[in-house]
Amino acid sequence: MLREKGISRKVCAIVCSIVMALSLLGAGITVDTITANADGVVTAKITYTAQFDGAFQDVKLSTPVASDTAERYGYVDAVAPSAGVSMLDVWVQIHKDLYTEFNSTNKDEYFVVVPGTYGPQINRAFKRGDGTTLLSCGYYVNGQTAMGLTDIVNEDSVVDIFLYQDAQYYADCYTRFSDMSLSDGYLSGKLLMDTYDNNYNLNSIPVANAEIGWLDINTLEILPANPFVAVRTGEDGSFSVEMPNTSKKYMLTVYDSDANNKILVRTLYIKDYPTPSVITESKSQEERRTIYSDTGRYLSNNNKSIVYGDQKEGYLIGLGRSGQAVDSGLYSGYYESVRNKIKSDGKFDSVAECAKVVTALNAIGYDPTNIDGVDITRQLNDVDSIEASGNKVYGFAYALIALDTKNYESLVRNQYVNKLLEAQLSNGAWGWNANGADIDTTGMVLAALAPYYNNNSSVNAAVNKALDYLSNVQAPSGAFASGLNENSNSTAMVLLGLSELGIDVDNDVRFIKNGVSVVDALCSFAVEGGGFGWTDNVEVNDYATYQAYYALCSYFRHINGMNRLFDMTPEKNIVAVTTSNKVTSVPKTGDRFLRFL
Numbered sequence: 285m286l287r288e289k290g291i292s293r294k295v296c297a298i299v300c301s302i303v304m305a306l307s308l309l310g311a312g313i314t315v316d317t318i319t320a321n322a323d324g325v326v327t328a329k330i331t332y333t334a335q336f337d338g339a340f341q342d343v344k345l346s347t348p349v350a351s352d353t354a355e356r357y358g359y360v361d362a363v364a365p366s367a368g369v370s371m372l373d374v375w376v377q378i379h380k381d382l383y384t385e386f387n388s389t390n391k392d393e394y395f396v397v398v399p400g401t402y403g404p405q406i407n408r409a410f411k412r413g414d415g416t417t418l419l420s421c422g423y424y425v426n427g428q429t430a431m432g433l434t435d436i437v438n439e440d441s442v443v444d445i446f447l448y449q450d451a452q453y454y455a456d457c458y459t460r461f462s463d464m465s466l467s468d469g470y471l472s473g474k475l476l477m478d479t480y481d482n483n484y485n486l487n488s489i490p491v492a493n494a495e496i497g498w499l500d501i502n503t504l505e506i507l508p509a510n511p512f513v514a515v516r517t518g519e520d521g522s523f524s525v526e527m528p529n530t531s532k533k534y535m536l537t538v539y540d541s542d543a544n545n546k547i548l549v550r551t552l553y554i555k556d557y558p559t560p561s562v563i564t565e566s567k568s569q570e571e572r573r574t575i576y577s578d579t580g581r582y583l584s585n586n587n588k589s590i591v592y593g594d595q596k597e598g599y600l601i602g603l604g605r606s607g608q609a610v611d612s613g614l615y616s617g618y619y620e621s622v623r624n625k626i627k628s629d630g631k632f633d634s635v636a637e638c639a640k641v642v643t644a645l646n647a648i649g650y651d652p653t654n655i656d657g658v659d660i661t662r663q664l665n666d667v668d669s670i671e672a673s674g675n676k677v678y679g680f681a682y683a684l685i686a687l688d689t690k691n692y693e694s695l696v697r698n699q700y701v702n703k704l705l706e707a708q709l710s711n712g713a714w715g716w717n718a719n720g721a722d723i724d725t726t727g728m729v730l731a732a733l734a735p736y737y738n739n740n741s742s743v744n745a746a747v748n749k750a751l752d753y754l755s756n757v758q759a760p761s762g763a764f765a766s767g768l769n770e771n772s773n774s775t776a777m778v779l780l781g782l783s784e785l786g787i788d789v790d791n792d793v794r795f796i797k798n799g800v801s802v803v804d805a806l807c808s809f810a811v812e813g814g815g816f817g818w819t820d821n822v823e824v825n826d827y828a829t830y831q832a833y834y835a836l837c838s839y840f841r842h843i844n845g846m847n848r849l850f851d852m853t854p855e856k857n858i859v860a861v862t863t864s865n866k867v868t869s870v871p872k873t874g875d876r877f878l879r880f881l
Contacts, residue, residue, distance in 0.1 A: 324366040326351045328439045334378050336410055336447040342382050343501045345533065349377045349437070358388040359397060362404070362434045371423065372397065372404065372433040374443050382410070403432040412447060421447045461536070462488070462521075469529065474521040475538070490521030491538075498525075498534035498768065506539050507768065508720060529561065529769040529819060532759065561820040562770070564761040564800045564808040572803065575810040576836045580608035582814025582824070583833060590614060591621035597644035602834035604647030605841070605849055615648040626655050631663050635670050638663040639682035646689045646852040653692075661686070665696050677707050677714055677725055681732040688735050689852040701736055704729055705746050712746075712753035723757070723766040726750055727777030731838075731850060734784040747785065754778055755794040762800030763808070772809035772816045772828040776835035779806055783838040784848050803839055806832055 327348045334342040353373040354361040357380075363370035379386050379395045386394050396408035406419050413419040423445040425437060437443060464473040475491040494517045498507040509515035509525040517523045528534045567575075583599055588611050590596045600618060603610055622641055625632070632638040642652045642661055653659040664686050670679035684700040686692075707729075708714055713721035714729045730750060736743040758778075759770050766774040779802050782789050789795050795802045809816050809832065815824035816832040838849035847855055 324364075326365065326368055328369040328437060328441070330369075330374065330437055330439075330441045330443055332374060332378060332443040332445065334382065334410070334445050336412065341410070342378065343499070343504060343535070344381060345501060346440075347377070347381070349373055353377050353380070356388070357391055359391075360404075363436065368436040368438070370433060371425070371435045371437060371443075374437055375406070375409070375423075375433065375445065378445060379410070397433065403434055406433070410447065419447070421445070466527065469527050470524050471527050471536070472522070472524040475517045475523065476521055490517075490519065492517055492519045492521060494521075494538050496523050496525055497537055497539050498528055499537040499539075501533045501535055506537070507534065509768070526768050532765075534768075562761075562763070562808050562817075564763055564805045566799055566801070567804045567807045572807055572836070575807050576606075576833070576840065578814040579810065579816065579829060579833045579836070580606055583830060584608050584610045585814075586826075588614065590618050592618065592625050592641065593621070596830070597640040598830040598834060600644040601647045601849070602830055602837055604644070604649065605834065605852075606837045615650070618648070619645065619650050622660075623655055626658050626660065630658070631660070634673060634679070635663060635666050636673070636675065636679045636682045639679075639686035642686040643682075643689055643850065661692050664692070665694055667696050667699060675716065677704070677716065677729065680704050680707070681725075681729050684732040685850050688732075689850055691853060701733065701740070701743065704733060705742055708746050708750070712749035712751075714750070721753070723754070723764045723774040724777045726754065727774075727779075727781035730781030731784040734781075734786075734848060735851070737785055751782075751787075751794065754781075758795060758797055758802070760797050762795075762797045762802060762805035764802070764805075769819045771819045772806060772825075772832050773818060775802060775806045775809070776816075776828070776831040778802055780831075780835040780838050780849070783835070783842040784850065786842060786848075788843075789839070790843075803836075806835065 327350050329346045329348050331345050332343075332347065349369050350356075351363070351365040351367070351369045351373060354370065354376045355365065357376050359372060359376060361370055361372050363372070375395065379391075383394060392408070394408070394411050396406070396413070397404045398407050399405070400418070406421055407413055407417055409419055409421055423443060425435065425443050426441050460476055462474045462476050464471065466472075475494055475496075476488045477491050496509050496515045496517065498509065499505070500507060507528075515523065515525055525536070580603070583603060587596065587599055587603075590599060600615070602608075604615070622645065632641060638660060642664065645652045652661055664683045670676055670683065673679050680700045680703045684697065684704070687694050687697055687700075704714070709721055711721055713723075713726045715722045716725050730747060733743050733747055737747050738744070754764070758764060761770060763770040763772075764774040764778050765771060778795075779789065782792075782795065782802065787795075789802050800808075806816075809818075809821050809828070811817055811821055811824050815826075816828045817823050818825040818828045834849060841847065841849055847853065
């Protein structure tokens, strides 16, 4: 559960069960006049959440609720249909949405209302309660405690319904966000718990060390505020999280990653969302070629010298495998810097670093098995070193890719394959360091497993599961998001994985959304004149540029029947594929396209 410092475990449990008041949104909630239909029934579109068993059970945005809902299910509603939608109508609607089998005949198994001193009372909800005693439950309307089931719920209201989890203290506290502000794409504020003493005096206590994340309102899945490091509130309850900038809708929430991302409390509904910075669109093959060529020239013009330690092996892989014209000393200079590293240290700082160097050297035409007599590919077999590293999944993937660039002999190749299969998450994805689904990681692992897809049944099954996952999480724009924002890096890594697998992304309906393919989406992030932006197509981001470039290189190599990007054995087929939906010649990004093939 939440691990607040200075707050008792029992109070902590209360925080996990109470829904935050939404009055902070103020002007964000509007109330419209409701007009009755000819039959006297009115309908209000409301947003609601239902929370019990310590987690969200349902979330609906702007769902219509008719004012005769309760009556149609056999309940006695003191509010006439012509008067408006009552809280009772909302409760019944939620049960209808949650339980498809819920009907007027079996309704008492789910939801029971009895007369009470202050009006109708609930003594069973969500199948909880014995149907004889009042159930400990609560509900807020626009952040205010609702007085009863006869309250009118207006258009655009936000209703939060929950069951209490601590009968002794259930009326004493709830959590809320305070001092909220949005600046430069980041939402900042404090998480507070309001408690009342026996004299009904309000005390606001900071909630420290609480994990903050985003909840996908359609799937109820948690998206961590940071995919790599948990974002927690400070001692004073303060936090700052990146706002989602995708076509999906999210709510801010508190959750527990140690309990399988269990959603603990619904704390704030963000009503207004920024729109994606890039509007994706279908691209012609000529447009794709131009983007590819412009980016190759951009990388060449802006990288006159690369040495080991610059962390730019990705640049070299793209440039070398595309054949882009580069300065005469670029590749030899890098090779000399690797020689110096080996002379001074004998090996690389990690297997992952070694793997990147091996792959880059092969891409630019140098032999990594004989650098002044040293075969650096031997370090790729250090399984124990990868196991002890902080990024095992990438370590295994990089090592496998490097081993397979030239089919180097290795006794641990199958071990790496199995390690990656074991690291696959239940939803089909892979995560950075095996924690939490990550699009970029999944794309890279698919590229690593590509050589085994057609001859290893276990790999085939795992890859197919991953492909289903990627298809399901692809945004309506055709792009992909890792973390909170649709971006070129994640989209590029998916394109890379698909192309290395030999998937025709131009025609595979799994990866085309609203007429926009994954390669179209990637090209939509291209900056005019060369390079790629990260979440926009205005400002060039070097990291995004080189990943997009070698992903496009993989794509063009695939559709022209050439070796995979990471298959650097002698070229098996340099004759272009000539089917009607494929380009008929390899788009050169320089005058030495086949220099190293």
